[in-house]
Amino acid sequence: MTIERLVKLQRNFYYTGAAQSYAFRMEALCRLEQTVKSHEKQLERALKKDLNKSGFESYMTEIGLFYSELTHAKKHLKNWMKPKRKPTPVSQFHAKSFEISEPLGVVLIMAPWNYPFLLTFAPLIGAIAAGNCCILKPSRDASNTSALIRHIVEEAFPANYISVVEGGREENKQLLSQKFDHIFFTGSKAVGKIVMEHAARRLTPVTLELGGKSPCIVDRSADLSLAARRIVFGKLLNSGQTCVAPDYILVHEAVKETLIKELIFQTRRMLGEEPLLNSEYPKIVNKKHYHRIMKLIGEETAVLGGYGCEKTLKIAPSILPEVSWDSPVMQEEIFGPVLPVLSYRRFSDAVQHIRHMEKPLALYLFTGNKKMEQWILNNMAFGGGCINDTVIHLATSHMGFGGVGESGMGSYHGEYGFRTFSHRKSIVKKSTWTDLPIRYHPYSKRKNRLLRLFLR
Numbered sequence: 001m002t003i004e005r006l007v008k009l010q011r012n013f014y015y016t017g018a019a020q021s022y023a024f025r026m027e028a029l030c031r032l033e034q035t036v037k038s039h040e041k042q043l044e045r046a047l048k049k050d051l052n053k054s055g056f057e058s059y060m061t062e063i064g065l066f067y068s069e070l071t072h073a074k075k076h077l078k079n080w081m082k083p084k085r086k087p088t089p090v091s092q093f094h095a096k097s098f099e100i101s102e103p104l105g106v107v108l109i110m111a112p113w114n115y116p117f118l119l120t121f122a123p124l125i126g127a128i129a130a131g132n133c134c135i136l137k138p139s140r141d142a143s144n145t146s147a148l149i150r151h152i153v154e155e156a157f158p159a160n161y162i163s164v165v166e167g168g169r170e171e172n173k174q175l176l177s178q179k180f181d182h183i184f185f186t187g188s189k190a191v192g193k194i195v196m197e198h199a200a201r202r203l204t205p206v207t208l209e210l211g212g213k214s215p216c217i218v219d220r221s222a223d224l225s226l227a228a229r230r231i232v233f234g235k236l237l238n239s240g241q242t243c244v245a246p247d248y249i250l251v252h253e254a255v256k257e258t259l260i261k262e263l264i265f266q267t268r269r270m271l272g273e274e275p276l277l278n279s280e281y282p283k284i285v286n287k288k289h290y291h292r293i294m295k296l297i298g299e300e301t302a303v304l305g306g307y308g309c310e311k312t313l314k315i316a317p318s319i320l321p322e323v324s325w326d327s328p329v330m331q332e333e334i335f336g337p338v339l340p341v342l343s344y345r346r347f348s349d350a351v352q353h354i355r356h357m358e359k360p361l362a363l364y365l366f367t368g369n370k371k372m373e374q375w376i377l378n379n380m381a382f383g384g385g386c387i388n389d390t391v392i393h394l395a396t397s398h399m400g401f402g403g404v405g406e407s408g409m410g411s412y413h414g415e416y417g418f419r420t421f422s423h424r425k426s427i428v429k430k431s432t433w434t435d436l437p438i439r440y441h442p443y444s445k446r447k448n449r450l451l452r453l454f455l456r
Contacts, residue, residue: 010106168185211244215248218255234246
Protein backbone atom coordinates (compact mmCIF):
# COMPACT_ATOMS: atom_id res chain seq x y z
CA MET A 1 0.00 0.00 0.00
CA THR A 2 1.35 3.43 -0.88
CA ILE A 3 1.74 6.05 1.83
CA GLU A 4 -0.71 8.32 0.04
CA ARG A 5 -3.30 5.52 0.00
CA LEU A 6 -2.69 4.77 3.69
CA VAL A 7 -3.28 8.38 4.71
CA LYS A 8 -6.48 8.46 2.65
CA LEU A 9 -7.76 5.25 4.29
CA GLN A 10 -7.12 6.68 7.75
CA ARG A 11 -8.86 9.93 6.92
CA ASN A 12 -11.90 8.07 5.61
CA PHE A 13 -12.03 6.01 8.80
CA TYR A 14 -11.63 9.11 10.95
CA TYR A 15 -14.61 10.74 9.25
CA THR A 16 -16.81 7.81 10.27
CA GLY A 17 -16.45 9.06 13.86
CA ALA A 18 -15.89 5.52 15.14
CA ALA A 19 -12.64 6.34 16.95
CA GLN A 20 -14.07 9.25 18.92
CA SER A 21 -16.20 7.55 21.55
CA TYR A 22 -14.89 6.94 25.05
CA ALA A 23 -15.54 3.21 24.72
CA PHE A 24 -13.52 2.95 21.49
CA ARG A 25 -10.57 4.91 22.88
CA MET A 26 -10.47 2.91 26.10
CA GLU A 27 -10.70 -0.39 24.23
CA ALA A 28 -7.85 0.70 21.95
CA LEU A 29 -5.65 1.60 24.93
CA CYS A 30 -6.38 -1.76 26.56
CA ARG A 31 -5.64 -3.63 23.33
CA LEU A 32 -2.32 -1.79 22.99
CA GLU A 33 -1.39 -2.69 26.56
CA GLN A 34 -2.27 -6.37 26.13
CA THR A 35 -0.37 -6.67 22.85
CA VAL A 36 2.76 -5.04 24.28
CA LYS A 37 2.63 -7.34 27.32
CA SER A 38 2.48 -10.38 25.07
CA HIS A 39 5.67 -9.19 23.31
CA GLU A 40 7.57 -7.84 26.33
CA LYS A 41 10.43 -10.35 26.17
CA GLN A 42 10.79 -9.79 22.44
CA LEU A 43 11.03 -6.05 23.10
CA GLU A 44 13.84 -6.59 25.57
CA ARG A 45 15.70 -8.71 23.02
CA ALA A 46 15.19 -6.12 20.28
CA LEU A 47 16.49 -3.31 22.48
CA LYS A 48 19.45 -5.49 23.41
CA LYS A 49 20.28 -6.01 19.73
CA ASP A 50 19.85 -2.37 18.76
CA LEU A 51 21.50 -0.64 21.74
CA ASN A 52 22.77 -3.42 24.03
CA LYS A 53 20.34 -2.29 26.73
CA SER A 54 20.00 -4.65 29.67
CA GLY A 55 16.58 -6.00 30.57
CA PHE A 56 16.60 -3.81 33.68
CA GLU A 57 17.40 -0.61 31.79
CA SER A 58 14.94 -1.46 29.02
CA TYR A 59 12.13 -1.83 31.54
CA MET A 60 13.17 1.17 33.66
CA THR A 61 13.53 3.63 30.80
CA GLU A 62 11.14 2.33 28.14
CA ILE A 63 8.70 -0.51 28.82
CA GLY A 64 7.87 0.38 32.42
CA LEU A 65 7.41 4.06 31.63
CA PHE A 66 5.07 3.08 28.79
CA TYR A 67 2.91 1.05 31.19
CA SER A 68 2.90 3.92 33.69
CA GLU A 69 1.84 6.42 31.03
CA LEU A 70 -0.87 4.12 29.71
CA THR A 71 -2.26 3.36 33.17
CA HIS A 72 -2.46 7.09 33.87
CA ALA A 73 -4.30 7.73 30.58
CA LYS A 74 -6.85 4.97 31.23
CA LYS A 75 -7.51 6.30 34.72
CA HIS A 76 -8.08 9.90 33.64
CA LEU A 77 -9.42 9.60 30.09
CA LYS A 78 -13.09 10.08 30.98
CA ASN A 79 -12.33 13.28 32.86
CA TRP A 80 -10.09 14.61 30.07
CA MET A 81 -12.92 14.15 27.58
CA LYS A 82 -15.56 15.95 29.64
CA PRO A 83 -16.63 19.44 28.54
CA LYS A 84 -15.06 22.08 30.80
CA ARG A 85 -17.40 24.80 32.06
CA LYS A 86 -16.14 28.39 31.74
CA PRO A 87 -17.43 31.69 33.18
CA THR A 88 -19.80 33.66 30.96
CA PRO A 89 -19.60 37.48 30.81
CA VAL A 90 -22.64 39.40 32.00
CA SER A 91 -22.83 40.99 28.55
CA GLN A 92 -23.76 37.55 27.13
CA PHE A 93 -26.67 36.94 29.49
CA HIS A 94 -28.30 34.41 29.41
CA ALA A 95 -25.83 31.75 28.20
CA LYS A 96 -23.40 29.09 29.31
CA SER A 97 -19.82 28.76 28.10
CA PHE A 98 -17.74 25.61 27.83
CA GLU A 99 -14.83 24.00 26.02
CA ILE A 100 -14.90 20.59 24.38
CA SER A 101 -11.91 18.60 23.19
CA GLU A 102 -12.06 17.27 19.66
CA PRO A 103 -9.47 15.08 17.92
CA LEU A 104 -7.21 16.73 15.38
CA GLY A 105 -7.75 13.96 12.83
CA VAL A 106 -4.95 11.97 11.19
CA VAL A 107 -1.58 12.52 12.89
CA LEU A 108 2.00 11.50 12.21
CA ILE A 109 4.44 10.46 14.96
CA MET A 110 8.11 10.35 13.95
CA ALA A 111 10.26 8.64 16.56
CA PRO A 112 14.04 8.52 17.19
CA TRP A 113 16.38 5.58 17.68
CA ASN A 114 17.68 6.25 21.20
CA TYR A 115 14.50 5.21 23.05
CA PRO A 116 12.81 3.62 20.05
CA PHE A 117 9.94 1.92 21.87
CA LEU A 118 9.03 4.55 24.48
CA LEU A 119 9.31 7.56 22.18
CA THR A 120 7.07 5.88 19.62
CA PHE A 121 4.38 4.56 21.94
CA ALA A 122 4.25 7.29 24.62
CA PRO A 123 3.00 9.93 22.17
CA LEU A 124 0.77 7.27 20.58
CA ILE A 125 -1.04 6.94 23.91
CA GLY A 126 -1.90 10.65 23.76
CA ALA A 127 -3.00 10.39 20.13
CA ILE A 128 -5.30 7.43 20.83
CA ALA A 129 -6.69 9.01 24.01
CA ALA A 130 -7.53 12.16 22.05
CA GLY A 131 -9.43 10.14 19.41
CA ASN A 132 -7.11 10.39 16.41
CA CYS A 133 -5.97 8.03 13.68
CA CYS A 134 -2.21 7.75 13.57
CA ILE A 135 0.74 6.74 11.40
CA LEU A 136 3.93 5.85 13.25
CA LYS A 137 7.37 6.24 11.71
CA PRO A 138 10.02 4.52 13.87
CA SER A 139 13.73 5.03 13.20
CA ARG A 140 15.50 2.66 10.86
CA ASP A 141 18.65 2.97 13.03
CA ALA A 142 16.90 0.81 15.65
CA SER A 143 15.83 -1.72 13.04
CA ASN A 144 15.02 -4.64 15.36
CA THR A 145 12.78 -2.53 17.57
CA SER A 146 11.23 -0.86 14.53
CA ALA A 147 10.25 -4.24 13.05
CA LEU A 148 8.75 -5.35 16.35
CA ILE A 149 6.81 -2.09 16.71
CA ARG A 150 5.28 -2.74 13.32
CA HIS A 151 4.39 -6.30 14.30
CA ILE A 152 2.75 -5.14 17.56
CA VAL A 153 0.72 -2.43 15.83
CA GLU A 154 -0.43 -4.71 13.03
CA GLU A 155 -1.51 -7.30 15.57
CA ALA A 156 -3.41 -4.75 17.66
CA PHE A 157 -5.03 -2.42 15.13
CA PRO A 158 -6.34 -2.23 11.56
CA ALA A 159 -4.17 -0.16 9.22
CA ASN A 160 -6.92 2.40 8.64
CA TYR A 161 -6.75 3.31 12.34
CA ILE A 162 -3.13 2.91 13.51
CA SER A 163 -0.33 1.97 11.16
CA VAL A 164 3.48 1.84 10.92
CA VAL A 165 5.67 2.94 8.04
CA GLU A 166 9.25 1.69 8.23
CA GLY A 167 12.19 2.92 6.21
CA GLY A 168 14.58 5.84 5.95
CA ARG A 169 14.87 9.21 4.26
CA GLU A 170 12.75 8.34 1.25
CA GLU A 171 9.83 7.20 3.41
CA ASN A 172 10.24 10.29 5.62
CA LYS A 173 10.09 12.48 2.53
CA GLN A 174 6.94 10.77 1.28
CA LEU A 175 5.25 11.05 4.67
CA LEU A 176 6.09 14.73 5.03
CA SER A 177 4.61 15.44 1.62
CA GLN A 178 1.17 14.25 2.84
CA LYS A 179 -1.48 16.30 4.56
CA PHE A 180 -1.60 15.52 8.29
CA ASP A 181 -3.50 17.32 11.02
CA HIS A 182 -0.49 17.25 13.36
CA ILE A 183 3.11 16.08 13.19
CA PHE A 184 4.88 14.95 16.36
CA PHE A 185 8.64 14.68 15.88
CA THR A 186 11.36 13.62 18.30
CA GLY A 187 14.95 13.87 17.12
CA SER A 188 17.74 16.23 16.20
CA LYS A 189 17.45 19.96 15.67
CA ALA A 190 18.66 19.62 12.08
CA VAL A 191 15.93 17.16 11.11
CA GLY A 192 13.40 19.10 13.17
CA LYS A 193 13.96 22.10 10.90
CA ILE A 194 13.23 19.93 7.86
CA VAL A 195 10.04 18.62 9.46
CA MET A 196 8.90 22.13 10.30
CA GLU A 197 9.70 23.38 6.81
CA HIS A 198 7.53 20.69 5.22
CA ALA A 199 4.75 21.23 7.77
CA ALA A 200 4.71 24.97 7.05
CA ARG A 201 3.79 24.34 3.42
CA ARG A 202 0.42 22.98 4.57
CA LEU A 203 0.19 25.01 7.80
CA THR A 204 0.34 21.74 9.73
CA PRO A 205 0.91 22.21 13.48
CA VAL A 206 3.95 20.47 14.90
CA THR A 207 5.32 19.29 18.21
CA LEU A 208 9.12 19.19 18.16
CA GLU A 209 10.97 17.34 20.91
CA LEU A 210 14.60 18.16 20.16
CA GLY A 211 17.65 18.45 22.41
CA GLY A 212 20.69 20.62 22.99
CA LYS A 213 23.51 21.02 25.44
CA SER A 214 21.85 20.60 28.83
CA PRO A 215 24.04 22.10 31.56
CA CYS A 216 24.60 20.69 35.03
CA ILE A 217 25.58 23.36 37.56
CA VAL A 218 27.29 22.18 40.74
CA ASP A 219 27.57 24.78 43.49
CA ARG A 220 30.15 24.60 46.27
CA SER A 221 27.28 24.01 48.74
CA ALA A 222 26.20 20.78 47.02
CA ASP A 223 26.57 17.28 48.46
CA LEU A 224 29.35 16.34 46.03
CA SER A 225 29.22 12.59 46.54
CA LEU A 226 25.48 12.45 45.95
CA ALA A 227 25.72 14.92 43.08
CA ALA A 228 28.36 12.81 41.34
CA ARG A 229 26.31 9.64 41.78
CA ARG A 230 23.20 11.21 40.27
CA ILE A 231 25.09 12.93 37.46
CA VAL A 232 26.80 9.69 36.48
CA PHE A 233 23.45 7.87 36.55
CA GLY A 234 21.85 10.43 34.24
CA LYS A 235 24.85 10.57 31.92
CA LEU A 236 25.33 6.82 31.54
CA LEU A 237 21.70 5.91 30.84
CA ASN A 238 21.73 4.48 27.33
CA SER A 239 25.44 5.32 27.20
CA GLY A 240 24.66 9.02 27.15
CA GLN A 241 22.30 8.75 24.18
CA THR A 242 19.53 10.61 25.99
CA CYS A 243 18.16 14.00 24.95
CA VAL A 244 18.06 15.22 28.56
CA ALA A 245 21.40 13.76 29.65
CA PRO A 246 23.68 16.23 31.44
CA ASP A 247 25.76 17.43 28.50
CA TYR A 248 28.43 19.23 30.50
CA ILE A 249 29.18 20.24 34.09
CA LEU A 250 29.73 23.78 35.34
CA VAL A 251 31.23 23.46 38.82
CA HIS A 252 32.51 26.06 41.25
CA GLU A 253 36.29 26.13 40.99
CA ALA A 254 36.70 25.55 44.73
CA VAL A 255 35.19 22.06 44.50
CA LYS A 256 36.10 21.02 40.94
CA GLU A 257 38.86 18.58 41.87
CA THR A 258 36.77 16.97 44.59
CA LEU A 259 33.81 16.55 42.23
CA ILE A 260 36.00 14.98 39.53
CA LYS A 261 37.33 12.42 42.03
CA GLU A 262 33.76 11.60 43.02
CA LEU A 263 32.68 11.27 39.37
CA ILE A 264 35.52 8.80 38.75
CA PHE A 265 34.66 6.84 41.87
CA GLN A 266 30.93 6.65 41.10
CA THR A 267 31.54 5.63 37.48
CA ARG A 268 33.83 2.77 38.50
CA ARG A 269 31.42 1.79 41.26
CA MET A 270 28.60 1.43 38.71
CA LEU A 271 30.41 -0.09 35.73
CA GLY A 272 33.64 -1.52 37.09
CA GLU A 273 37.25 -0.85 36.21
CA GLU A 274 36.73 -1.81 32.56
CA PRO A 275 33.26 -0.65 31.46
CA LEU A 276 33.68 -1.96 27.91
CA LEU A 277 33.59 -5.49 29.33
CA ASN A 278 30.37 -4.81 31.24
CA SER A 279 27.62 -6.75 29.46
CA GLU A 280 24.94 -4.34 30.70
CA TYR A 281 26.64 -1.19 29.42
CA PRO A 282 24.81 0.05 26.28
CA LYS A 283 26.60 0.56 22.98
CA ILE A 284 26.56 3.47 20.56
CA VAL A 285 23.83 2.93 17.99
CA ASN A 286 26.07 2.73 14.88
CA LYS A 287 29.55 3.42 13.50
CA LYS A 288 28.62 6.90 12.30
CA HIS A 289 27.76 8.07 15.80
CA TYR A 290 30.65 6.12 17.33
CA HIS A 291 33.18 7.97 15.17
CA ARG A 292 31.40 11.31 15.69
CA ILE A 293 31.72 10.97 19.48
CA MET A 294 35.33 9.75 19.34
CA LYS A 295 36.16 12.76 17.16
CA LEU A 296 34.66 15.07 19.82
CA ILE A 297 36.98 13.53 22.40
CA GLY A 298 39.87 14.08 19.97
CA GLU A 299 43.04 15.11 21.74
CA GLU A 300 41.27 16.27 24.90
CA THR A 301 42.77 15.17 28.20
CA ALA A 302 40.64 12.49 29.83
CA VAL A 303 41.07 11.65 33.51
CA LEU A 304 38.76 8.71 32.92
CA GLY A 305 38.02 6.87 29.68
CA GLY A 306 38.84 8.62 26.45
CA TYR A 307 38.81 5.41 24.40
CA GLY A 308 36.39 3.01 22.79
CA CYS A 309 36.05 -0.23 20.87
CA GLU A 310 34.83 0.06 17.29
CA LYS A 311 34.05 -3.66 17.12
CA THR A 312 31.51 -3.50 19.96
CA LEU A 313 30.63 0.21 19.38
CA LYS A 314 31.19 0.92 23.06
CA ILE A 315 32.84 4.09 24.35
CA ALA A 316 34.19 4.19 27.88
CA PRO A 317 32.66 6.85 30.14
CA SER A 318 34.99 9.79 29.61
CA ILE A 319 35.57 12.76 31.89
CA LEU A 320 37.27 15.76 30.28
CA PRO A 321 38.40 18.29 32.92
CA GLU A 322 40.42 20.69 30.76
CA VAL A 323 38.08 21.64 27.93
CA SER A 324 37.40 25.25 27.01
CA TRP A 325 34.21 26.84 25.73
CA ASP A 326 35.79 26.80 22.26
CA SER A 327 36.58 23.08 22.28
CA PRO A 328 34.86 20.93 19.61
CA VAL A 329 33.07 18.95 22.32
CA MET A 330 31.36 22.16 23.46
CA GLN A 331 30.07 23.09 19.98
CA GLU A 332 27.35 20.43 19.64
CA GLU A 333 25.19 18.10 21.68
CA ILE A 334 27.44 15.19 22.65
CA PHE A 335 24.83 12.42 22.81
CA GLY A 336 27.33 9.96 24.22
CA PRO A 337 29.14 9.01 27.47
CA VAL A 338 31.49 12.01 27.41
CA LEU A 339 31.35 14.58 30.20
CA PRO A 340 33.25 17.87 29.90
CA VAL A 341 33.83 19.60 33.24
CA LEU A 342 34.23 23.37 33.25
CA SER A 343 34.55 25.63 36.27
CA TYR A 344 33.36 29.06 37.31
CA ARG A 345 34.50 31.49 39.94
CA ARG A 346 31.43 33.68 40.13
CA PHE A 347 27.88 32.43 39.65
CA SER A 348 27.19 35.30 37.26
CA ASP A 349 29.94 33.95 34.97
CA ALA A 350 28.24 30.55 34.82
CA VAL A 351 24.95 32.20 33.98
CA GLN A 352 26.48 34.25 31.17
CA HIS A 353 28.08 31.18 29.58
CA ILE A 354 24.78 29.29 29.59
CA ARG A 355 22.89 32.27 28.19
CA HIS A 356 25.33 32.58 25.29
CA MET A 357 24.17 29.15 24.13
CA GLU A 358 20.74 28.08 22.89
CA LYS A 359 18.01 27.48 25.45
CA PRO A 360 18.59 23.91 26.64
CA LEU A 361 16.06 21.10 26.85
CA ALA A 362 17.07 20.48 30.47
CA LEU A 363 19.02 22.18 33.24
CA TYR A 364 20.27 20.57 36.44
CA LEU A 365 21.33 22.39 39.57
CA PHE A 366 23.06 20.82 42.56
CA THR A 367 23.07 23.20 45.50
CA GLY A 368 22.11 23.68 49.12
CA ASN A 369 21.63 27.40 48.51
CA LYS A 370 17.91 28.22 48.39
CA LYS A 371 18.50 31.70 46.94
CA MET A 372 20.53 30.28 44.05
CA GLU A 373 17.86 27.64 43.44
CA GLN A 374 15.10 30.24 43.28
CA TRP A 375 17.14 32.55 41.07
CA ILE A 376 17.77 29.79 38.53
CA LEU A 377 14.09 28.80 38.46
CA ASN A 378 12.94 32.38 37.99
CA ASN A 379 15.57 33.67 35.57
CA MET A 380 16.93 30.87 33.38
CA ALA A 381 15.09 29.57 30.32
CA PHE A 382 15.09 25.80 29.78
CA GLY A 383 12.60 23.07 28.94
CA GLY A 384 12.56 21.42 32.36
CA GLY A 385 14.97 19.98 34.87
CA CYS A 386 15.83 18.94 38.39
CA ILE A 387 17.19 20.41 41.57
CA ASN A 388 19.75 17.99 43.06
CA ASP A 389 19.08 15.23 40.53
CA THR A 390 19.13 14.53 36.80
CA VAL A 391 16.72 13.26 34.09
CA ILE A 392 13.93 12.04 36.42
CA HIS A 393 11.67 15.00 35.68
CA LEU A 394 10.52 13.33 32.46
CA ALA A 395 9.48 10.11 34.20
CA THR A 396 6.05 11.33 35.32
CA SER A 397 2.63 11.58 33.72
CA HIS A 398 1.62 14.48 35.96
CA MET A 399 3.85 17.09 34.30
CA GLY A 400 4.39 18.02 30.68
CA PHE A 401 7.72 17.36 29.01
CA GLY A 402 9.04 19.55 26.21
CA GLY A 403 11.59 22.09 25.12
CA VAL A 404 11.76 25.83 24.59
CA GLY A 405 13.35 27.80 21.78
CA GLU A 406 15.67 25.62 19.72
CA SER A 407 15.28 22.69 22.12
CA GLY A 408 11.70 22.19 20.93
CA MET A 409 8.10 23.31 21.06
CA GLY A 410 5.00 21.76 22.58
CA SER A 411 4.84 19.10 25.27
CA TYR A 412 3.32 15.75 26.14
CA HIS A 413 2.92 13.11 28.89
CA GLY A 414 -0.38 12.55 30.64
CA GLU A 415 -3.02 15.20 30.00
CA TYR A 416 -0.45 17.29 28.15
CA GLY A 417 -0.26 14.56 25.50
CA PHE A 418 -4.05 14.46 25.28
CA ARG A 419 -4.11 18.23 24.75
CA THR A 420 -1.32 18.11 22.17
CA PHE A 421 -3.42 15.85 19.96
CA SER A 422 -6.70 17.70 20.63
CA HIS A 423 -8.29 20.97 19.66
CA ARG A 424 -10.01 22.84 22.50
CA LYS A 425 -13.23 24.09 20.94
CA SER A 426 -14.85 27.08 22.69
CA ILE A 427 -18.66 27.14 22.70
CA VAL A 428 -21.26 29.60 23.94
CA LYS A 429 -24.77 28.17 24.19
CA LYS A 430 -27.23 31.04 24.25
CA SER A 431 -30.74 30.76 25.67
CA THR A 432 -33.75 31.51 23.51
CA TRP A 433 -36.13 32.74 26.21
CA THR A 434 -34.54 36.21 26.34
CA ASP A 435 -32.64 38.43 23.93
CA LEU A 436 -31.01 41.63 25.16
CA PRO A 437 -31.53 44.31 22.49
CA ILE A 438 -28.40 46.37 23.29
CA ARG A 439 -26.24 44.94 20.49
CA TYR A 440 -28.75 45.56 17.71
CA HIS A 441 -29.28 48.66 15.60
CA PRO A 442 -30.35 51.38 16.05
CA TYR A 443 -27.69 52.54 18.54
CA SER A 444 -28.50 55.25 21.08
CA LYS A 445 -26.95 57.18 23.95
CA ARG A 446 -28.71 54.89 26.43
CA LYS A 447 -27.29 51.81 24.70
CA ASN A 448 -23.86 53.46 24.71
CA ARG A 449 -24.02 53.92 28.49
CA LEU A 450 -25.12 50.33 28.98
CA LEU A 451 -22.35 49.09 26.66
CA ARG A 452 -19.71 50.91 28.68
CA LEU A 453 -21.20 49.51 31.86
CA PHE A 454 -20.95 45.92 30.60
CA LEU A 455 -17.58 46.17 28.81
CA ARG A 456 -15.06 47.64 31.17
